[in-house]
Amino acid sequence: MTPRTVLEALARSPLGYLRTVWPWRALGFLLSGGVFATAAYLGVGGLFTAPLGTWATALCAVALVVFAGALAGPLERRRLALVDRGDRGGRGDRPEPRNGLPVAGYGAVSVLAVGWMDLAVVLVSLGIPGFLLLAPLQPTASAWQTVAGPVAGALLLPVSAYPIGAWAGVRAAVTRAVLFPKDHELREVVRSRARLVDAFETERRRIERDLHDGAQQRLVALTMKLALAALDLPPGSAAAREVAQAHALAKEALTELRELIRGIHPQVLTERGVPAAVRDIAGRCPVPVHLDIGLSGRLPANVEQTAYFVTAEALTNIARHSGADHCRITARCQDGLLRLDIEDNGSGNADPARGTGLIGLADRIAAADGRMLLSSPPGGPTLLRAEIPCGRPSAS
Secondary structure, X not given: OOOOEHHHHHHHOOOXXXXXXXXXXXXHHHHHHHHHHHHHHHHHHHHHHOOOOHHHHHHHHXXXXXXXXXHHHHHHHHHHHHOEOOOOOOOOOOOOOOOOHHHHHHHHHXXXXXXXXXXXXXXXXXXXXXXXXXXXXXXXXXXXXXHHHHHHHHHHHHHOHHHHHHHHHHHHHXXXXXXXXXOHHHHHHHHHHHHHXXXXXXXXHHHHHHHHHHHHHHHHHHHHHHHHHHHOOXXXXXXXXXXXXXXXXXXXXXXXXXXXXXXXXXXHHHHHOHHHHHHHHHHOOOOOEEEEEEOOOEOOHHHHHHHHHHHHHHHHHHHHHHOOOOEEEEEEEEOOEEEEEEEEOOOEOOOHHHOOOHHHHHHHHHHOOOEEEEEXXXXXXXXXXXXXXXXXXXXX
């Protein structure tokens, strides 16, 4: 695997490190910060030589430092890519960066202190072998110094790549921690949650298929056999009554099993998409539902599954807890975002902490990279909004 940072390159192959581009990237990283800090200080020094008053010079110097710090923050973020390529295994190379005061503050620290340290590490690391390499040009050098100096300098020059790379790696780690607070492990948790949801959906489909092809078919066969058996028994006999009761129970079990299969993963969702599936569950809801589904095509499978189960859970909550006499479902997909609104005129005061399934809904939506918004003041109405990235709808 290709190293993602200069520290990884140093740790994996210390000798092979010199044959890679990482030493040059580390040198460019340190020089870019050091040169910028030097330019800022030269600008401040130039102000003190200008024919300005004391207060005007001080104000201009402070303004220049603030401006340099504001520029240094974004510069730190940009030049970090030289020695830290980020996480290539997930969605996007990096998490969302910080903005505002933390970035400006870190930029100011870089200009005032750390940039000078970057430059000092480069000058010391390259200065010693450079001084030895130039020994023959020194007028006071002896004969042995003119020979030994260049040899020692040539041997030390490759060694200088190691302190430069190590310091650049440490600086990059600090910059990443400050400007990109969500580390690799946290992003991996998000991806793991998404994988768990996908695995859960796969298992649900397997159970639904097994129930449909196994238990449901056996119940259908049992119902038919009981109906045929009832025809061969004398009407009104005790055996006929028992068989009739068994037939009724088998039909009830078959109906419940079909409802269970439909709840696990509705076939209508797979075949016809979100609009038809939402109409199906709305038709079975005891609270009248007004539908406004403006989706022109099929959505990605995980988006359709999330939208369906969010709708199903929300309608269940409305029927059980809200006391509403009607509700409304609106769905639109615009600019790559599915917005699903479920509103009722119930008593409101919905609270995720009361165990009404809202936390599960929020987790389910978050696993699809979406977010859930809830407005439920006491007395109602309650509005639950799910926003899920969906890309462009595909043709149905």
